[in-house]
């Protein structure tokens with residue numbers, strides 16, 4: 001068996017002796033980022049609480065650096081593991097600086113007096129999450145997103161070997177989400193800190209994690225690299241999605257397509273159709289798209305949002321059948337939208353479709369191109 005830095009083996013977690021997730025088997029290497037994903041109430045926080053020793057396991061073991069987690073003293077664990085959970089801390093009369101400074105307590109004497117070096121580490125941690133200006137503010141009177149950043153600073157200045165975070169990005173704006181994930185990535189890669197967290201943003205989980213744990217039902221639904229976990233079917237099954245799509249290639253989430261007979265035919269290529277598709281979808285207009293090579297950027301989205309997509313194999317002449325299908329759609333739709341994509345001089349096929357749309361009096365252009 002491989003020697004794991006962090007190993008959950010035969011672990012069952014739950015409350016009052018009743019397991020919620022059973023028989024968890026997860027091996028984590030040092031410096032990996034492992035993200036728990038799964039629907040609300042699946043048990044992600046329960047797993048994090050158990051491995052941070054806030055909750056007794058119902059069965060099985062958590063081994064950290066070759067030692068059972070219960071064999072650590074609380075002080076030892078506090079110097080090696082930082083925990084950022086969602087439970088609201090409500091400290092009395094503490095400034096944000098004071099809260100961050102508690103991250104240094106495992107290193108101070110009984111009186112908790114910080115040395116100049118400790119102070120420098122506190123300041124540095126606050127700077128790294130852009131929370132310097134919050135230092136003197138009352139921790140109970142800041143926003144949720146600011147609180148998340150202050151708690152991350154506390155974890156950073158704790159200089160842990162492992163950091164556990166429960167939904168650390170939930171209250172952050174986009175800039176701070178990206179910053180937080182970049183900080184975690186850099187901590188993992190340059191300082192070999194192992195990160196175990198839960199995230200609701202599966203697109204971010206896909207981009208930041210080395211491994212993904214899917215939590216659903218009473219067991220671990222899947223565990224592996226993002227490449228092995230993120231296919232359309234697994235994500236649909238994990239979240240029981242029947243009203244939209246997840247595109248694993250870009251990690252994008254799409255609303256369901258507008259069904260019905262297509263009213264508009266979008267003639268596009270090279271990603272120029274995407275804005276038009278989204279606009280039609282928002283207006284509730286069913287549309288068709290084509291003729292798209294299956295390696296065209298537009299195809300990625302058309303296959304999800306268009307009622308009908310006329311396709312062709314990449315790097316092959318477009319078959320006559322595809323022109324016939326596109327011609328039929330041009331006749332049946334009320335409008336043809338031509339986007340501003342470069343049309344090669346030898347591309348007689350597209351010009352044929354444009355002419356057909358002109359003859360029907362249905363052509364509308366989104367750009368200024370000559371046709």
Ligand SMILES: Nc1ncnc2c1ncn2[C@@H]1O[C@H](COP(=O)(O)OP(=O)(O)OP(=O)(O)O)[C@@H](O)[C@H]1O
Nearest residue numbers: 015020038039040041042043044045046047198215
């Ligand atoms: N203290 C508790 N006592 C008993 N049951 C609890 C307790 N805390 C949570 N639960 C239950 O355990 C289950 C798992 O909850 P948990 O908070 O671990 O889910 P989660 O995956 O983190 O959900 P979310 O994505 O909504 O944060 C839920 O059914 C929840 O109601």
